Amino acid sequence: MIRKVSKHIVQNEPLLFELSSPGKCGYQLPALDVPPVDPAKTLGAENVRPEIEDFPEVSEFEVLRHFTRLSTWNYAIDLGLYPLGSCTMKYNPRVNEVVARTEGLAWAHPYAPEVLSQGCMEVIAALEQALAEITGMDAVTLQPAAGAHGEFTGVLMIRALLEQRGNPRKKVLVPDSAHGTNPATARMVGYAVENIKSNERGMIDIDVLKRAVTEDVAALMITNPNTVGVFEENIREICGILHEKGALVYMDGANMNALVGISRPGDFGADVMHLNLHKTFSTPHGGGGPGSGAVAVAKALTPFLPSPRLKRNGDFWTWNYDLPDSIGRVRAYYGNFGVLVRALAYIMAHGANGLRQATLDALLNANYLRALLEPNYQIAYDAPSMHECVFSDDRQAKKGVRTGDIAKRLIDYGFHPYTVSFPLIVRGALMIEPTETESKRELDLFADAMASIAREVENDPELVLKAPHSTRTSRVDEVKAARNPIVRWQPRS
């Protein structure tokens, strides 16, 4: 029997559990330099497990091969354009990986004495300062672990401030174009969510907003540029409407890659915002994480920042826990420090001028791509694009081909798809963000692929509907996975 059935040059790979055979292992511990102890005697027999049932047993080389083979089944930014809108998939500089592994940083214990942690504290202070400058805000916390965690931190601070003023209020306004994390966050902080309908230009409708902002409103959560890649041109007026009623403005900084060096949320009226360091500041996405959700605040919110805060005494940094108004901790220790190191390295490499140039290049790439795609795809809104552009599948839908199908066909052309069916206000959305780190050549190749797919939709829609055709796995049945969830391997009985 020939068991290598795939045509791919990389062999099929079973799961670790299927590779396992008794007695194999991939480790070698040093000989114990102290007397061994009997676990049953020391811990009590009832506290000792006989074994970890069905745990894998494989050799070191098998482990290496297993994960190397699996890696070849993944697309990555290192392989080509990864134009997921609002995800900012840019080059992840490798020097950042090197510095994050510097021994004295990577092995720093969070409870080591402060006198032996000054290096880490300086890194945190330097990054806080840089991000405050970039956002035009008063202060920054680096404790939140990801964007949604930052949103939670920010809205909680809003609630704390309003409570101190005597009334936490009842609801948070969220535009219908917002990321799903915004309404989910507002709920977690105990607010009702009121959706604000966007106007025909994809922007906040000032009249709708004015009617919605009452004394019950705690805050508006706004993304700027918004999820259709358009700068909310009335942002100052929007902030004014909220402030007039004693409400605050939370800015979702997912799209900050469009603003660094050219516009600062603190200057245009935002009270609090998060930054996704794994987007704008290039820390690797790692297949879904880690991230870091730094939160920047205006002065009124500074007393409410999570505890502890860095404090400088002459040349010496200490952690200050004496913060009576703080919302408390949002996680243990001080944040995703390893991610912070990478983000600071990115900022240092660019400097002031480089950061601004990166923004302009991101805008140029997005607008160039938009110009190349417009002949074949329906742009969702005419307003000028910033760092990303959003199309609808209106023209292709007439042939029964939807945005999800075009996305799968793109895979055959060697590209990762754009963000599919988001934002929700655009029917059949194709949300495309190339970032500044792509060359003209890569953008041209992508535009060629999109043009070719548009022709296929006209001439041979089946080809697109059944895509992808060149991957190891053909179209994956997600409905079946949800109907009968199998979320762990089980031995065959």
Added chain:
Amino acid sequence: MLATLGMQSEEDLIAYLPPAVRFNSRLSMEDGKSEFEIVDYFKERAERNANGYASFLGAGVYNHYRPVLVDAIVSRGEFLTSYTPYQAEISQGILAAIFEFQTMVCQLTGMEVANASMYDGSSAVPEAAMMAVRVTHRDRILIARAVHPEYREVLGTYTHRQHIPVEELAYEKNGRLDLDDLKAKLDDHTAAVIVQSPNFFGLIEQIDELSHIVHGKGALLVVVFTEAVALGLIEPPRHADIVVGELQSFAISPSYGGPFAGIIATHEKFIRQIPGRLAGETTDASGHRAFCLTLATREQHIRREKATSNICTNQALLALMATVFMSLYGKQGMRELAEQNLAKAHYLADKLPLAFDAPFFNEFVARTNGKSPEQINAALLDRKIIGGLPLARFYPELENCVLLCATEMSRRQDMDTLAQAFAKQ
């Protein structure tokens, strides 16, 4: 490119922005630096940290060996630089690895389902509490004082403004949960009882016994762990309803407290209440096994304000590190590693006066009779040793006590030096 857009300069791209929102000055920071200046900067910072010290700190962050294969694998660009695997056909690598991760977390914890990771152990605690509130339709939480103090603080941050009352449960003289206090405080409004095992003092809690008490009142039992290596040896909390914990011990460097990888695991019947991403098995159009993210209707990008949590980005790459670590050690190695930790900690503990007499794994609380913990630690720093964590900052009643941890990395000679510092007058 500019010509395609009919523009002269990149400045034209932002010319339409209202002047009032434009930032017209230069950011106040230095010019861009070269690669080697950057490497140098961080090397200098690292030198201001604790280089070349032996450490006996644990308290949720452990000093375990990281097999070199871990970085070899997670440094592959295909893993490092990919996004969340929403496009399953070109993400089978990370999806298969997550599926293996979920399986191994279940095997370790004795649970039936586990998600693709949480931010860390501490933030997984409020997620478990909120899950218990949804499942039981009750709203009161009890948490043992011997749960990591910073984890308890995080729980408080999440529950305080949602008006979910949280009460703490005392520990007994022997350092374990006071079952009488539990019985006194447990009532029909209690959604969850949260305990840690091994607890913050390193002691193994009586999970079976307290699960009977908790379930007797219809509440859920949430068991937390911070030292995952213990699960190679100690009986997993099979009678818990939700297990949350931290996998930092599995090849994730301490990195001043993050990034780490939290887990949440539970029984199959609660699968639709679990927060975060889940990878599931299915088939592709040709009928071959394939994996994809599943049950997304629990999540924020579909369910918005009705989602089980707002979590989106997780800790996938750290979960992959842990998966590689677990694969290398395997069934036999996980046990041998745990046994080495147990032996080292007991070697050290035998030389010191202990505060508690319940069984412990690789951490324990020692009394610093006659001296202050700070005095002992200062003397140890001169010998290039970082001593234990003085507990008074978290437990004022444990004034002359330190929490010490020994792992497979602890050398006998350093342990002897540490013991001498305790003994010397």
